Amino acid sequence: MEDRKVLTIASHVCVVSGYVGNSVTTFVLQLMGLDVASLNTVQFSNHAGYRRLKGFRTTAGQISDLYDGLKGCGLDDFGMLLTGYIPSEECVEAVGRIAGDMKGKEGGCFWLLDPVMGDQDRLYVSEGVLPVYKSLVRMADLIVPNQFEAELLSGVKVDSLPSLSRAISELHRIYNVPHVVITSVTFTNGDKKMLCAGSSATSSGVPRKFVFNVEIIDGFFSGTGDMFAALTLARFREEAEKDGLEVAQSWGCDDAVGPLELPLCRAIGRVLGSMHLVLVQTQLARDKVLGTKKREEEVEVGSEEYIRLTKASELRLVQCQSELKDPEIGYEAVVLK
Amino acid sequence: MEDRKVLTIASHVCVVSGYVGNSVTTFVLQLMGLDVASLNTVQFSNHAGYRRLKGFRTTAGQISDLYDGLKGCGLDDFGMLLTGYIPSEECVEAVGRIAGDMKGKEGGCFWLLDPVMGDQDRLYVSEGVLPVYKSLVRMADLIVPNQFEAELLSGVKVDSLPSLSRAISELHRIYNVPHVVITSVTFTNGDKKMLCAGSSATSSGVPRKFVFNVEIIDGFFSGTGDMFAALTLARFREEAEKDGLEVAQSWGCDDAVGPLELPLCRAIGRVLGSMHLVLVQTQLARDKVLGTKKREEEVEVGSEEYIRLTKASELRLVQCQSELKDPEIGYEAVVLK
Numbered sequence: 055m056e057d058r059k060v061l062t063i064a065s066h067v068c069v070v071s072g073y074v075g076n077s078v079t080t081f082v083l084q085l086m087g088l089d090v091a092s093l094n095t096v097q098f099s100n101h102a103g104y105r106r107l108k109g110f111r112t113t114a115g116q117i118s119d120l121y122d123g124l125k126g127c128g129l130d131d132f133g134m135l136l137t138g139y140i141p142s143e144e145c146v147e148a149v150g151r152i153a154g155d156m157k158g159k160e161g162g163c164f165w166l167l168d169p170v171m172g173d174q175d176r177l178y179v180s181e182g183v184l185p186v187y188k189s190l191v192r193m194a195d196l197i198v199p200n201q202f203e204a205e206l207l208s209g210v211k212v213d214s215l216p217s218l219s220r221a222i223s224e225l226h227r228i229y230n231v232p233h234v235v236i237t238s239v240t241f242t243n244g245d246k247k248m249l250c251a252g253s254s255a256t257s258s259g260v261p262r263k264f265v266f267n268v269e270i271i272d273g274f275f276s277g278t279g280d281m282f283a284a285l286t287l288a289r290f291r292e293e294a295e296k297d298g299l300e301v302a303q304s305w306g307c308d309d310a311v312g313p314l315e316l317p318l319c320r321a322i323g324r325v326l327g328s329m330h331l332v333l334v335q336t337q338l339a340r341d342k343v344l345g346t347k348k349r350e351e352e353v354e355v356g357s358e359e360y361i362r363l364t365k366a367s368e369l370r371l372v373q374c375q376s377e378l379k380d381p382e383i384g385y386e387a388v389v390l391k
Numbered sequence: 392m393e394d395r396k397v398l399t400i401a402s403h404v405c406v407v408s409g410y411v412g413n414s415v416t417t418f419v420l421q422l423m424g425l426d427v428a429s430l431n432t433v434q435f436s437n438h439a440g441y442r443r444l445k446g447f448r449t450t451a452g453q454i455s456d457l458y459d460g461l462k463g464c465g466l467d468d469f470g471m472l473l474t475g476y477i478p479s480e481e482c483v484e485a486v487g488r489i490a491g492d493m494k495g496k497e498g499g500c501f502w503l504l505d506p507v508m509g510d511q512d513r514l515y516v517s518e519g520v521l522p523v524y525k526s527l528v529r530m531a532d533l534i535v536p537n538q539f540e541a542e543l544l545s546g547v548k549v550d551s552l553p554s555l556s557r558a559i560s561e562l563h564r565i566y567n568v569p570h571v572v573i574t575s576v577t578f579t580n581g582d583k584k585m586l587c588a589g590s591s592a593t594s595s596g597v598p599r600k601f602v603f604n605v606e607i608i609d610g611f612f613s614g615t616g617d618m619f620a621a622l623t624l625a626r627f628r629e630e631a632e633k634d635g636l637e638v639a640q641s642w643g644c645d646d647a648v649g650p651l652e653l654p655l656c657r658a659i660g661r662v663l664g665s666m667h668l669v670l671v672q673t674q675l676a677r678d679k680v681l682g683t684k685k686r687e688e689e690v691e692v693g694s695e696e697y698i699r700l701t702k703a704s705e706l707r708l709v710q711c712q713s714e715l716k717d718p719e720i721g722y723e724a725v726v727l728k
Contacts, residue, residue, distance in 0.1 A: 081421050084709045094431075127698050361464050372421045 143182035327381035480519035630654035664718035
């Protein structure tokens with residue numbers, strides 16, 4: 055098993071600065087020194103944020119074929135698997151079979167599953183995808199749902215710190231998944247704050263929960279979820295390695311470790327530092343291009359103005375290599391009861 | 392025109408360490424700080440070096456569609472175009488139409504055309520591709536054929552310094568292409584040397600030729616041509632910028648500039664420095680994996696041993712980020728008469 059080799063399965067978007075899906079994850083993981091193979095579930099000219107796109111989807115059969123091709127050459131020795139946007143249940147099932155195959159091998163494989171289904175109460179995959187994810191999460195080592203996806207998977211409506219905490223407990227309990235991070239949580243109580251909460255369960259399944267307060271950077275930026283997932287995989291791996299845990303099952307640590315000392319918690323603190331710096335740079339560059347701080351809500355979806363705004367809001371990834379590699383700032387967590 | 396945006400059109404290979412085609416060019420260009428959109432002409436599980444592969448080709452219609460999708464969103468404002476392996480004449484034609492469209496726009500677009508057709512007297516595209524390339528090279532700003540491809544395009548058999556020089560002159564003359572680099576030239580006189588020669592023509596079409604002696608690194612390494620093309624585009628752009636030429640037609644410099652002071656010549660010196668360091672690291676890593684300096688010729692093509700050798704010989708790109716970004720060593724050229 056080559057434990058620094060990652061297979062990423064997500065969308066591919068053929069557009070300059072069109073950083074979503076595998077375009078984001080591949081570059082971020084490579085920059086972190088990991089070898090990456092990317093299997094593209096769709097090939098679109100640009101991401102859906104532009105509301106106009108051309109391209110084609112990879113079929114479930116093609117996904118399976120590509121993986122079989124790797125196997126045929128003995129090239130399936132991945133130490134890590136990162137899966138993201140997969141549009142149909144057939145394809146999610148095909149990816150599930152690949153994950154099962156990879157995890158069944160000697161030495162195993164760490165699976166970061168980003169159960170991409172929707173955001174802000176809106177689904178953007180077919181409805182049949184949810185039950186398939188429900189059956190697959192059991193196999194994952196770490197899941198990184200956003201608030202809406204966490205609600206779908208846990209059955210808990212997240213609208214307060216206690217319900218956020220309960221959702222995490224439920225995700226551990228229902229799916230027996232060792233590590234959970236819920237990204238970009240906001241409550242509708244007027245608070246202009248965002249939370250990012252996570253937990254690594256002990257060997258007996260007891261959650262160890264932490265939560266970060268995240269500064270909100272105004273604007274709509276596509277691909278942030280993908281950037282988060284890729285950074286999280288790379289940083290968690292690094293933090294696990296510091297503790298000699300990269301050979302442990304699911305990179306699990308000793309039960310005596312507290313929530314704030316968890317490799318996962320330390321990793322997320324660094325991830326959020328990079329995210330913050332990249333988003334600040336992206337926002338600055340956007341405002342420079344647009345010459346004004348026009349708000350997304352004022353622009354008609356799909357209009358020329360909207361496209362200009364979307365384009366100006368693309369993540370500044372290649373321009374922020376040092377911010378990604380060495381953020382220098384980190385976020386501090388507190389224990390979530 | 393966003394002049395730091397590059398569109399790359401080449402194969403895509405979904406394999407870890409399977410660095411050929413867009414997998415190489417995208418990462419190298421991004422590392423150099425350029426935004427990259429990649430349009431994949433094939434999606435294979437691994438590269439053909441493994442002699443077993445699964446996957447599918449993008450059709451000419453799909454290539455055109457993806458580009459139209461970009462145009463529809465005003466995302467076709469590329470300052471640079473890099474084209475590589477395109478397997479069929481229909482697809483090369485489709486790429487030619489895209490190049491024509493991009494070059495026809497205000498501000499133009501710099502096209503580095505790598506006329507990938509074959510190597511060591513063997514074609515690996517369909518025969519119909521050659522005449523299509525012959526019609527397209529006129530539109531290119533820089534071509535980087537290898538020895539065999541230069542012979543096909545120029546009609547000159549390259550087997551000595553004078554014939555190498557003549558081939559370059561012919562490429563300038565026949566196609567009116569401003570910049571030419573012929574990569575990895577070897578003569579069958581027993582000399583264990585490799586040459587890399589190039590030229591930028593003056594405004595009246597007079598070649599200014601230079602040649603580098605390149606140290607041969609033993610081994611067969613896939614993707615070196617793609618690494619060369621991507622580094623050449625990024626470095627040539629940088630050297631042109633140093634002289635304020637990035638706004639000039641085809642990044643052309645003053646007629647008074649001599650061969651060794653050409654931005655193209657300075658760029659290639661740095662490119663060869665990076666190539667040397669990456670190949671040395673790749674060779675070291677390969678020998679460490681294989682435990683022996685077994686020669687490729689002794690291994691049966693397609694055997695398990697062959698696959699192991701091919702895998703061990705994959706370019707160490709993510710591991711050599713500093714060697715790519717700042718090679719510190721450079722090659723020195725001499726004037727080619």
